[in-house]
Amino acid sequence: MKKTPKISEAEWEVMKVLWSKSPATANEVVKVLSKKTSWKRETIRTLINRLVQKKAVGFEKKGRRYHYFPLVTEAECVKAETKSFLKRVHGGSIEPMLTSFVEEEKLSDEKIARLKRILDEAEAGDEDKK
Amino acid sequence: MKKTPKISEAEWEVMKVLWSKSPATANEVVKVLSKKTSWKRETIRTLINRLVQKKAVGFEKKGRRYHYFPLVTEAECVKAETKSFLKRVHGGSIEPMLTSFVEEEKLSDEKIARLKRILDEAEAGDEDKK
DNA sequence: TCCGTACTATTACATTCGTAACATTACTAA
DNA sequence: TTAGTAATGTTACGAATGTAATAGTACGGA
Numbered sequence: 001m002k003k004t005p006k007i008s009e010a011e012w013e014v015m016k017v018l019w020s021k022s023p024a025t026a027n028e029v030v031k032v033l034s035k036k037t038s039w040k041r042e043t044i045r046t047l048i049n050r051l052v053q054k055k056a057v058g059f060e061k062k063g064r065r066y067h068y069f070p071l072v073t074e075a076e077c078v079k080a081e082t083k084s085f086l087k088r089v090h091g092g093s094i095e096p097m098l099t100s101f102v103e104e105e106k107l108s109d110e111k112i113a114r115l116k117r118i119l120d121e122a123e124a125g126d127e128d129k130k
Numbered sequence: 131m132k133k134t135p136k137i138s139e140a141e142w143e144v145m146k147v148l149w150s151k152s153p154a155t156a157n158e159v160v161k162v163l164s165k166k167t168s169w170k171r172e173t174i175r176t177l178i179n180r181l182v183q184k185k186a187v188g189f190e191k192k193g194r195r196y197h198y199f200p201l202v203t204e205a206e207c208v209k210a211e212t213k214s215f216l217k218r219v220h221g222g223s224i225e226p227m228l229t230s231f232v233e234e235e236k237l238s239d240e241k242i243a244r245l246k247r248i249l250d251e252a253e254a255g256d257e258d259k260k
Numbered sequence: 261t262c263c264g265t266a267c268t269a270t271t272a273c274a275t276t277c278g279t280a281a282c283a284t285t286a287c288t289a290a
Numbered sequence: 291t292t293a294g295t296a297a298t299g300t301t302a303c304g305a306a307t308g309t310a311a312t313a314g315t316a317c318g319g320a
Contacts, residue, residue: 139308
């Protein structure tokens with residue numbers, strides 16, 4: 001897997017928009033993000049440009065507009081970030097994190113059920129391999 | 131709970147050393163980190179100083195040396211980081227992260243069992259409150 | 261008592277990030 | 291065709307970060 005470029009906190013917001021809908025024009029991104037943040041048009045445009053430089057986002061010129069789209073998948077980025085995060089904060093182990101998360105945010109029962117199902121499947125997968 | 135100062139990636143390494151053993155002199159920290167990283171003495175000292183400025187680390191003058199110790203607990207910082215991480219990467223939801231983690235790293239059965247136990251307890255806690 | 265050495269303190273500097281202003285180009289409507 | 295507007299491009303600038311060099315200071319040994 002190619003390594004994903006390092007995406008900063010603010011840039012993630014832009015990526016999230018593009019992952020949820022792409023291609024999108026700069027304006028569309030601006031519109032979405034203006035709802036969540038107080039960033040100026042220009043700020044958002046800067047972020048988009050940086051992502052283009054980093055090759056995290058590609059574009060296509062459509063007439064005079066640019067249509068942007070992600071060049072890296074969300075899954076890739078999540079994976080990379082998760083890994084680096086866990087390494088940094090927990091020495092690579094997921095348990096303390098789950099613990100701390102569980103402690104902090106009260107999880108609803110359904111959520112817990114879903115998490116368990118995820119784990120069940122992982123277990124099943126292991127069985128398979130064995 | 132007081133909010134923890136923002137600790138950068140490199141600074142985390144220093145904090146981890148202090149969490150595992152404190153108080154410690156600058157030199158002790160340097161010694162430990164020299165094994166893991168290729169940072170120069172001075173670099174590490176800079177990091178320590180920044181942590182002191184940020185009030186993440188305190189110190190006590192012991193004669194000629196300074197003895198440093200954490201002013202924030204590991205748990206606090208982990209919590210804060212986990213929160214900001216999840217917000218950033220997953221829009222605040224833990225599920226995709228757990229999924230991606232489970233997919234990437236093959237978890238051992240015991241690990242899965244332990245994670246499930248964590249979830250069971252969370253559930254029990256909820257029951258309590260209800 | 262004076263020097264070297266070990267510490268501590270001050271300063272540096274290129275990048276990245278967050279945040280944006282200003283400039284320019286090209287379409288649209290009058 | 292011309293001016294206004296919308297879109298893109300260029301430049302800015304301070305704070306934080308990673309990475310360190312250099313300068314100052316005090317202690318312990320000659």
